[in-house]
Amino acid sequence: MKRLLLAIFCFLSFAAYANEPTATTEEATDKEAFSPGEMILHHIGDSHEWHFATLGDEAHGTHVTIPLPVIAYRPAQGLSVFSSSQLAEGKVYNGLKLEHEHLVSEDGSKVYDFSITKNVASLMLSAALLLVVFTAVARGYAKRGSGAPKGIQSFFEPIIIFIRDEVAKKSIGPKYERYMPYLLTVFFFIWFNNLMGLMPGGANLTGNIAVTLTLAVLTLLITLFSSNKNYWHHIFATPGVPKALLPIMIPVELIGIVVKPFSLMVRLFANITAGHIVILSFISLIFIFGSVTVAPVTLAFGLFINMLELLVAILQAYIFTLLTAMYIGGAVEEHHDADYQMGGGDGADTAHAH
C-alpha cells in the first residue's frame, strides 16, 4: 500500500515538475523552479552539515545550519579535521570539496571520509539519549528491586516485559536470556531512531541502508555464532526432503541464510524511507501547485501519514526484533521438529523468579 502510494506520488510530482517551466516562464527568470525530487532526496539523505531551514530563497537567504566536523584522511596529506562550514556552497578548503555530498579532493586523489555527518551526529545523540533513559531505568531496578516501578521505569517496564515474554521466550525458548541484551538494544535503538527521524529537523538514520545493513549483519553473526548442530543439520539434510533433491535444496537453504538478514535490512530501510518520501511529497504538492488552496488537503494527508509513521516506527522496531529472535530461535533449537510454542513451557516459567 505504502509502496503504491510512493510510486504514485513520485510519478505525480515529476509530471507536475515537468509541466512547471512552461507555466511560469516569466517567473523562472528570477526564481529557480522548485524541484521536489531534489528536495526529497536532500531530506532523506546524509549530509556533512545539519540543515534546519532556509530563510529567504536558496541563493540569497540565510541557512540555519549546524556545521559538523569533517574528518578526511588522504594517504598523501594525512589527516585533516575542519568544520563543514568551510565547504559550504561548494567552497574548496585544503584541496577538498563536496560534490553531491561526497567529499572529493580537487586533484582526484583518494579521500577516506570519516566525517561526523548528520547521521553520525544523530546516532551519537540517540546513543546518549538511550544511555540516559536506560541507566535511569536500571537505577530504578537497583533501588526498588522487584517493587513497584516509578517514573520513567514504569513506562518502559511493560515494553521490556513484552519483548521478553512475547518475543524472546516464545521465539527462542529456554535459552532466551543471553539474547535479551541484543534484542532489547535493537528494539529500542530502532524505535528511538525512527521517532527521532520523524521530528522536525531530524536525521533519517534508520532509513539509511548502511545503518540497517549493520543491524542485519549483527543479527546474521549472532545467528551463525549461536547455531547448533540441528541448525546445520536442517540446512544440509533438510528433514522431509528426498535425498535426490538435496543437491538442489542445499543451495536454496544456504541462500536463505543470507536472504533472511537481507530482507531485514531492506524492510526497515524501505519502510522508513518510503514514509519520509510520502510525507515530503504531500508537502511538496503545495509548492508544485504553487497555491495555498491545496495546503489544507495536502497537510491533512501529510499529518495522517505522519500519525501512521508513529505506528510504523514501533511496528518496524517490533518486526525487526521479532524476526531476529525467530532467526536466533531457529539456530538454537534443540529438536527441530518440536513445537514452536515455547511460551509457557520449561525454561520460561522458572525465569519469572529472577
Added chain:
Amino acid sequence: MSAPEPTPPPRSTPENTPDRMRAVAKYSGIAAQMIATIGLSTWAGYWLDGHFHTKTPWFTLSLMLLGLFAALYNVIRSVTKEQ
C-alpha cells in the same frame, strides 16, 4: 518475591496478536527467498554461458528452470510442514 500472577494465560490462544504477528513474520521473507533463488541461479547460468561461449544459452535456461523449481518446492515445503 513477585506478586501472585493472574495465572490463566490468555496469551496461549492463537488469536493473540503476537502469535498472529509471528505467523505473518515467519513467511514474510519467503518472497525475498524466491527472488534470490531464481535470480542467483539464473545469474549463475548466464555467467556459465558467457564462460563457455555457448551458442544456445542452455545453462541460463536450465538453471533458471531449476531455480524456479527449487524456489517453488521450498515454498510448498515450508508452508505444508508443521501443521
